[in-house]
Amino acid sequence: MHDILVDLSRLQFAFTALIHFIFVPLTIGLSFLLVIMEAVYVITGKEIYREMTQFWGKLFGINFAMGVATGLTMEFQFGTNWAYYSHYVGDIFGVPLAIEGMMAFFLESTFVGLFFVGWKRLSKYQHLLVTFLVAIGSNMSALWILIANGWMQNPVGAVFNPETMRMELNSFADLIFNPVAQAKFVHTVSAGYTVGSVFVLAISAWYLLRGKHIEFAKRSFAVAAGFGLAAIMSAIILGDESGYTVGDVQKAKLAAIEAEWETAPAPASFTLFGLPDQEKMKTDYAIRIPWLLGLIATRSVDEQVKGLKDIIADNELRIQRGIKAWSALQQLRANKHDTAASQQLKKYQKDLGYGLLMHGYADDIAKATPEQIHQAALHSVPRVAPLFFTFRLMVVCGFLILALFLTTAWSVYRNNFMHKRWLLYSALLSLPLPWMAAELGWFVAEYGRQPWTISGILPTSLSTSSLSAASVQASLGGFVIFYAALTAVEMYLMVKYARKGPAALHEH
Amino acid sequence: MIFDYETLKLIWWLLLGVLLVGFGVTGGFDLGVGAMLRIIGRTDDDRKVMINCIGPTWDGNQVWLILGAGAVFAAWPLVYANAFSVLYPAMLAALFALFFRPTGFEYRAKIADARWRAFWDWGLVVGGAVPAVVFGVAFGLVLEGIPFHYDENMRIIMDGNVLDALTPFALFSGVVSLVMLGMHGSAFLNMKARGSVQMQARRWLGMLSITLIVLFALGGVWVANGVEGYVLQPGGNLNHALTPLNQHVSRAAGAWMHNFDNMHWMWLAPALGFAGALLAGLLRSAPRLALLASGLSVSGVILTAGFAAFPFMLPSSSVPSQSLSIWNASASEHSLALMLIAACIFIPLILLYTTWVYRVLRGPVRSEDVNKQEYGTY
Numbered sequence: 001m002h003d004i005l006v007d008l009s010r011l012q013f014a015f016t017a018l019i020h021f022i023f024v025p026l027t028i029g030l031s032f033l034l035v036i037m038e039a040v041y042v043i044t045g046k047e048i049y050r051e052m053t054q055f056w057g058k059l060f061g062i063n064f065a066m067g068v069a070t071g072l073t074m075e076f077q078f079g080t081n082w083a084y085y086s087h088y089v090g091d092i093f094g095v096p097l098a099i100e101g102m103m104a105f106f107l108e109s110t111f112v113g114l115f116f117v118g119w120k121r122l123s124k125y126q127h128l129l130v131t132f133l134v135a136i137g138s139n140m141s142a143l144w145i146l147i148a149n150g151w152m153q154n155p156v157g158a159v160f161n162p163e164t165m166r167m168e169l170n171s172f173a174d175l176i177f178n179p180v181a182q183a184k185f186v187h188t189v190s191a192g193y194t195v196g197s198v199f200v201l202a203i204s205a206w207y208l209l210r211g212k213h214i215e216f217a218k219r220s221f222a223v224a225a226g227f228g229l230a231a232i233m234s235a236i237i238l239g240d241e242s243g244y245t246v247g248d249v250q251k252a253k254l255a256a257i258e259a260e261w262e263t264a265p266a267p268a269s270f271t272l273f274g275l276p277d278q279e280k281m282k283t284d285y286a287i288r289i290p291w292l293l294g295l296i297a298t299r300s301v302d303e304q305v306k307g308l309k310d311i312i313a314d315n316e317l318r319i320q321r322g323i324k325a326w327s328a329l330q331q332l333r334a335n336k337h338d339t340a341a342s343q344q345l346k347k348y349q350k351d352l353g354y355g356l357l358m359h360g361y362a363d364d365i366a367k368a369t370p371e372q373i374h375q376a377a378l379h380s381v382p383r384v385a386p387l388f389f390t391f392r393l394m395v396v397c398g399f400l401i402l403a404l405f406l407t408t409a410w411s412v413y414r415n416n417f418m419h420k421r422w423l424l425y426s427a428l429l430s431l432p433l434p435w436m437a438a439e440l441g442w443f444v445a446e447y448g449r450q451p452w453t454i455s456g457i458l459p460t461s462l463s464t465s466s467l468s469a470a471s472v473q474a475s476l477g478g479f480v481i482f483y484a485a486l487t488a489v490e491m492y493l494m495v496k497y498a499r500k501g502p503a504a505l506h507e508h
Numbered sequence: 509m510i511f512d513y514e515t516l517k518l519i520w521w522l523l524l525g526v527l528l529v530g531f532g533v534t535g536g537f538d539l540g541v542g543a544m545l546r547i548i549g550r551t552d553d554d555r556k557v558m559i560n561c562i563g564p565t566w567d568g569n570q571v572w573l574i575l576g577a578g579a580v581f582a583a584w585p586l587v588y589a590n591a592f593s594v595l596y597p598a599m600l601a602a603l604f605a606l607f608f609r610p611t612g613f614e615y616r617a618k619i620a621d622a623r624w625r626a627f628w629d630w631g632l633v634v635g636g637a638v639p640a641v642v643f644g645v646a647f648g649l650v651l652e653g654i655p656f657h658y659d660e661n662m663r664i665i666m667d668g669n670v671l672d673a674l675t676p677f678a679l680f681s682g683v684v685s686l687v688m689l690g691m692h693g694s695a696f697l698n699m700k701a702r703g704s705v706q707m708q709a710r711r712w713l714g715m716l717s718i719t720l721i722v723l724f725a726l727g728g729v730w731v732a733n734g735v736e737g738y739v740l741q742p743g744g745n746l747n748h749a750l751t752p753l754n755q756h757v758s759r760a761a762g763a764w765m766h767n768f769d770n771m772h773w774m775w776l777a778p779a780l781g782f783a784g785a786l787l788a789g790l791l792r793s794a795p796r797l798a799l800l801a802s803g804l805s806v807s808g809v810i811l812t813a814g815f816a817a818f819p820f821m822l823p824s825s826s827v828p829s830q831s832l833s834i835w836n837a838s839a840s841e842h843s844l845a846l847m848l849i850a851a852c853i854f855i856p857l858i859l860l861y862t863t864w865v866y867r868v869l870r871g872p873v874r875s876e877d878v879n880k881q882e883y884g885t886y
Contacts, residue, residue, distance in 0.1 A: 065613070066611065072574070072603060075577055076599060079577075083593035086592075091585055094581035094583070095846060098578040098583075101574055102850055105571055105574060106568065106858050110571070113563065113566075114869070116883070117884040118869075118884075165751070168840040169840060169843045333661075465596070466593070478604060489611070496619075
């Protein structure tokens with residue numbers, strides 16, 4: 001079952017995507033903080049807010065460069081390493097990516113240079129508009145990328161075409177109004193705003209602790225505390241759990257996150273902690289809170305949350321139907337006038353992807369044995385333990401950040417934060433938290449989608465290019481070396497310029 | 509939609525041309541400036557001037573490339589999947605080289621240390637030259653074909669090592685591309701920079717424009733006589749050729765000239781390539797006109813390759829009958845129509861605000877300007 005090429009391709013994608021997402025949320029969040037600071041400058045005319053915009057803008061620039069560099073990899077990689085995926089769903093998946101380029105990335109990239117060099121060439125209002133367009137561009141970029149990603153989780157608005165042997169778009173509206181994409185978008189940009197706020201908060205706290213740049217740090221701290229509180233609250237409340245009730249694979253993901261082996265009577269209890277055992281399909285030492293899961297997941301008291309055992313049983317049936325679809329498809333591709341095959345394909349078409357799951361379990365999908373089908377069904381849901389723990393860790397990070405912003409926003413309101421050293425230390429030490437939460441969140445979203453790249457449509461094991469494992473090994477090595485070196489340089493410059501503080505404005 | 513499927517495919521082929529020309533003309537001079545950084549820039553001051561000429565705008569220019577790749581993904585998923593995976597080593601070489609650009613432009617000035625700056629200088633040279641060569645090689649390979657075929661489920665199978673496909677003609681195309689973008693970069697610096705950079709750039713503009721004329725002519729002779737072109741055998745309605753599995757393709761030396769023989773207006777493209785380069789060289793003391801001419805030359809060269817290959821997008825050298833063309837490798841009618849609407853809305857907007865940004869940033873870059881330690885100097 002374990003195909004080394006598939007494993008390496010996944011590892012490379014996971015590595016490059018997770019590194020990319022170190023830089024992206026900071027761009028998303030910091031760009032809006034820059035807009036806020038500059039707007040205050042334009043409205044009040046206070047020079048210190050211009051200095052704040054320029055200083056945090058400098059750190060923004062150091063980060064932005066890496067976002068651009070690592071983002072290019074993402075666009076290349078669907079073609080270089082996931083060629084069958086690109087063929088099979090490019091007709092749908094490519095559309096939001098192309099629109100992202102036209103509508104968002106162009107805007108952001110064209111104006112970002114003007115943010116830096118335009119201060120003397122533009123009026124105050126024009127410059128504020130430029131900063132705003134950079135922020136809008138980066139946020140719209142997130143929207144289209146998440147529409148693409150949301151489609152991988154819940155592929156709506158598309159239909160299989162046996163002649164071209166791929167999925168084709170039939171409803172653009174379904175694609176963009178996909179509830180999963182909407183939930184992901186608000187959750188992800190809120191997480192980005194949180195990252196930006198904690199970044200500004202932590203560095204300002206550090207200045208305050210060292211008694212440097214007081215006026216500057218005080219104001220930055222206050223802006224970050226206010227924006228951050230709103231951001232983390234919306235990230236938590238608009239958690240994308242609400243998107244887990246639509247789409248079959250989302251349901252399996254939810255059940256795995258919650259270690260929900262059996263379908264419990266509604267409303268289900270929430271497993272706060274425990275040790276999931278995949279083999280025995282049960283959770284040891286579970287601590288459960290009655291009702292909570294049902295409420296979170298279904299926003300109701302009478303809807304059930306389906307358990308993994310039932311999902312697996314359903315999937316076994318779907319695989320059997322999928323095999324029929326596959327056989328019909330093979331006949332149809334051999335003779336496109338075979339009407340019996342065409343009818344059979346129509347009948348079982350929506351389970352075709354489940355038939356493809358047999359790839360790797362049976363040499364000839366059409367002749368799969370019941371035992372092979374059973375094995376494939378057992379692996380048709382993600383592994384529970386990694387999801388169970390990473391999700392909880394993400395939530396812990398989220399609540400720690402919430403606590404941080406509640407206390408800081410309160411002391412900003414009371415205007416006594418400068419003297420609370422414990423609070424300033426907590427703000428400084430919280431710096432890694434939002435990044436941890438963001439990376440864990442992506443792990444949950446993408447690992448939780450396994451064994452699919454496109455939920456219910458295309459298994460991961462079929463999605464790769466026909467490359468040799470050695471060439472992916474070599475490229476993965478290259479990525480690790482390049483990314484490690486460039487990230488180290490970026491961090492070094494970030495620390496160097498953060499240390500200099502606003503004085504850095506008067507040099508390069 | 510007022511257009512039928514076949515027309516949509518044609519429109520998207522033209523739009524791809526627009527995006528590639530957009531990248532060649534704007535991102536092209538950025539790559540050229542990068543590649544020439546240690547040649548034209550003799551001192552740290554010179555190189556600072558060069559980087560500040562393109563620093564504020566290169567990022568936007570590069571999006572033409574990103575959008576080009578995105579458009580290929582969305583409008584020709586088969587071409588995207590095929591070109592990027594079959595040319596894996598070349599694509600990754602270009603990608604790794606491109607990493608040096610955002611980082612180089614942003615980080616070079618941040619530390620005033622000779623070795624630090626020298627490192628990023630060379631990074632920017634690599635980031636300019638390697639992609640320029642790789643894109644040229646890719647155009648060469650479009651004309652020569654690359655070794656692949658499809659299995660019965662449309663999975664791409666590579667026939668042999670792609671490094672074997674690096675024929676002399678493909679490498680030659682890489683050189684043409686490097687010279688062309690070097691010329692264009694010089695033309696841009698000649699317009700934007702002052703002082704020693706402008707002087708050096710003007711000298712190189714003269715030399716590279718002549719070199720390009722010679723190489724482009726040589727390439728033409730090579731394509732007309734040496735390179736085996738591909739010919740799509742007529743048969744059936746093009747719209748019914750939805751996959752590359754049911755067509756007949758033959759090969760013949762000089763076949764890439766057929767389009768020019770049949771459609772004489774296509775000669776405009778190579779004519780533009782030659783005339784533009786010639787004028788860019790001759791008019792080098794009228795920098796704006798020279799830059800315009802150089803841009804036209806770049807457009808002409810890119811379009812010449814595209815016109816010659818039409819309707820092919822990526823021929824297969826191992827199984828020519830499975831070559832990808834604009835007819836058999838496109839996205840569905842629905843997707844093409846949707847993206848056409850998006851393109852009609854956004855591409856004019858992009859042109860509009862890009863023009864505004866260039867207007868704001870107009871005016872020459874001198875070494876005094878870049879040494880004032882102003883905010884945002886690269």
